[in-house]
Amino acid sequence: MTDIYDVTIIGGGPAGLFSAFYSGLRGMRTKIIEYQPKLGGKVLLYPEKMIWDAGGQPPVLGELFAKQLVNQGMTFQPTVCTNEKVDLIEKDENQNFLLTTHNGNKHYSKSVIVAIGGGIIQPRPLEVEAADRFVGKTLHYTVNDLRQFRDKVVMISGGGDSAVDWAAELLYIAKQVIIVSRRDKLSAHEALVKRLESSSAKILLNSRICGLAGNEGMIDQVKLENIHSGDMMMEEVDHLVVNHGYNRDSSFELAENLSLEMKDDYFYVGNAQGYTSEDGIFAAGDILTYDGKINLLVGAFQDAVNAVNSAKTYLEPSAEKVAMVSSHNKAFDEQNKKLIREMLR
Numbered sequence: 001m002t003d004i005y006d007v008t009i010i011g012g013g014p015a016g017l018f019s020a021f022y023s024g025l026r027g028m029r030t031k032i033i034e035y036q037p038k039l040g041g042k043v044l045l046y047p048e049k050m051i052w053d054a055g056g057q058p059p060v061l062g063e064l065f066a067k068q069l070v071n072q073g074m075t076f077q078p079t080v081c082t083n084e085k086v087d088l089i090e091k092d093e094n095q096n097f098l099l100t101t102h103n104g105n106k107h108y109s110k111s112v113i114v115a116i117g118g119g120i121i122q123p124r125p126l127e128v129e130a131a132d133r134f135v136g137k138t139l140h141y142t143v144n145d146l147r148q149f150r151d152k153v154v155m156i157s158g159g160g161d162s163a164v165d166w167a168a169e170l171l172y173i174a175k176q177v178i179i180v181s182r183r184d185k186l187s188a189h190e191a192l193v194k195r196l197e198s199s200s201a202k203i204l205l206n207s208r209i210c211g212l213a214g215n216e217g218m219i220d221q222v223k224l225e226n227i228h229s230g231d232m233m234m235e236e237v238d239h240l241v242v243n244h245g246y247n248r249d250s251s252f253e254l255a256e257n258l259s260l261e262m263k264d265d266y267f268y269v270g271n272a273q274g275y276t277s278e279d280g281i282f283a284a285g286d287i288l289t290y291d292g293k294i295n296l297l298v299g300a301f302q303d304a305v306n307a308v309n310s311a312k313t314y315l316e317p318s319a320e321k322v323a324m325v326s327s328h329n330k331a332f333d334e335q336n337k338k339l340i341r342e343m344l345r
């Protein structure tokens with residue numbers, strides 16, 4: 001038999017996870033569909049970055065923050081389907097949504113929250129022969145553990161914000177930081193670039209990596225080419241962090257009778273209440289755009305609350321437009337009693 005959920009959230013990043021928490025709070029049967037094997041969204045790309053601006057939260061590493069997001073998202077035990085990419089959204093004759101994923105699975109829902117952020121994100125690989133031999137050991141696309149770089153020579157390839165961020169952070173940890181960029185200047189926050197320029201970091205501009213030498217996953221040397229003169233040079237390196245940006249796939253198909261207003265081929269234009277141009281489809285997080293939209297965690301959380309409240313009133317027009325504050329919610333009665341007893345002990 002077809003199992004029809006009240007709301008199905010596409011994307012298990014901050015917006016999707018907070019939507020799942022909030023829809024549970026509002027008593028809606030909820031499902032999350034996420035393409036990656038793990039929930040957490042883009043935050044999983046910066047596990048070792050300190051997050052300072054999440055609001056009411058002490059500075060926290062991305063890894064822990066993602067874990068906390070997932071725990072909160074699971075409060076009301078939504079159904080979670082990972083490793084599934086939503087490819088097609090349709091409506092059936094009863095006005096229920098039918099979502100088909102890349103592996104042919106079908107999901108039925110009365111409403112949908114699109115929380116796909118920047119889409120499915122994969123780091124752009126280093127285009128150098130046999131680079132795969134080093135991935136996970138000394139060639140990194142995300143930084144999972146800063147301790148491995150202690151007193152090592154670390155090369156960072158890329159000249160954008162993330163690359164410069166990492167170079168600045170590694171100055172305090174690595175023996176030597178080398179930053180390599182094809183551009184003729186680093187294009188990141190001015191203050192950070194100045195800090196790097198006046199530090200011990202070696203900055204190699206107009207250069208690209210054209211070869212890696214080493215054995216059993218351990219890089220010994222990186223071969224570089226000056227993109228103007230063609231001159232070659234070798235650098236002795238222990239670890240290589242590649243930050244060449246990301247490939248994004250934010251595509252899915254809509255049935256002919258459905259439409260979502262889009263901007264720049266990937267933002268869904270909606271409003272601050274999460275409404276999109278299509279009845280019953282709401283959006284939250286980085287995929288949504290409207291005047292005043294903030295593409296940060298705090299923005300994703302606010303969007304999530306609004307999208308859930310809009311989905312709730314779409315399903316039950318007489319429902320409160322806004323949920324009560326969480327401490328007043330019956331769902332937490334037992335836990336509140338327990339926590340207060342523990343505090344008073």
Ligand SMILES: Cc1cc2nc3c(=O)[nH]c(=O)nc-3n(C[C@H](O)[C@H](O)[C@H](O)COP(=O)(O)OP(=O)(O)OC[C@H]3O[C@@H](n4cnc5c(N)ncnc54)[C@H](O)[C@@H]3O)c2cc1C
Binds near residue numbers: 011045051086116
């Ligand atoms: C390097 C970096 C550092 C950052 N630092 C900060 C910071 O310090 N503070 C801050 O507030 N913000 C920061 N941000 C921004 C913040 O991470 C984003 O605003 C936030 O992750 C947006 O959440 P989201 O849920 O909208 O999207 P995402 O986090 O992108 O999550 C979307 C999820 O949807 C999934 N998905 C996409 N398409 C499909 C599909 N068709 N089917 C199924 N699943 C799909 C994706 O796999 C992904 O898991 C940073 C971002 C980056 C890239």
